[in-house]
Amino acid sequence: xxxxxxxxxxxxxxxxxxxxxxxxxxxxxxxxxxxxxxxxxxxxxxxxxxxxxxxxxxxxxxxxxxxxxxxxxxxxxxxxxxxxxxxxxxxxxxxxxxxxxxxx
Numbered sequence: 001x002x003x004x005x006x007x008x009x010x011x012x013x014x015x016x017x018x019x020x021x022x023x024x025x026x027x028x029x030x031x032x033x034x035x036x037x038x039x040x041x042x043x044x045x046x047x048x049x050x051x052x053x054x055x056x057x058x059x060x061x062x063x064x065x066x067x068x069x070x071x072x073x074x075x076x077x078x079x080x081x082x083x084x085x086x087x088x089x090x091x092x093x094x095x096x097x098x099x100x101x102x103x104x
Contacts, residue, residue, distance in 0.1 A: 004028045007045050009056075015063050016047065016056070024049045032088070035099040044100070053090070055098065067098070 007029040009016055016026070028048040033041040034055075044066070047054040053074065055067040069092060078089040086102035 006030050007047075009045060009047050013063055016054070019054065019065060019068070020049065021051060024051050030102075032100040032102055035101065041101065046100070 005011075005026050005028065009029040010026040020026075026047055026049055028046075030046055032044050032046055034044040035041060043057060045056040045058065045063070047056065048071075051071060053067075053069045053071060054065060055069075056063045056065055069090075073093050073095070074090060075093050076091040078091065080087040080089075088100045088102060090098040090100075092098070
């Protein structure tokens with residue numbers, strides 16, 4: 001499997017590998033900024049495997065798992081590039097959506 005592990009999560013985090021199911025491999029990871037419902041930005045790491053999408057934050061000693069979504073619960077992705085700001089919204093079936101800003 002080809003990996004696009006831009007955040008280097010598979011090699012850096014033993015904790016993440018413990019959260020993965022048997023046979024589940026990291027396909028893609030990226031550092032993003034999450035918009036909260038109050039308009040604040042928080043640093044997040046999004047990790048995609050063949051089964052799940054994980055939303056993590058990095059602490060001083062370890063990572064915190066904020067959300068684990070099954071890929072079949074994701075309905076759509078919306079991308080915007082207004083005024084040079086790249087935004088991504090992940091639309092989740094029967095739950096709240098995730099809104100991210102992609103830093104340069």
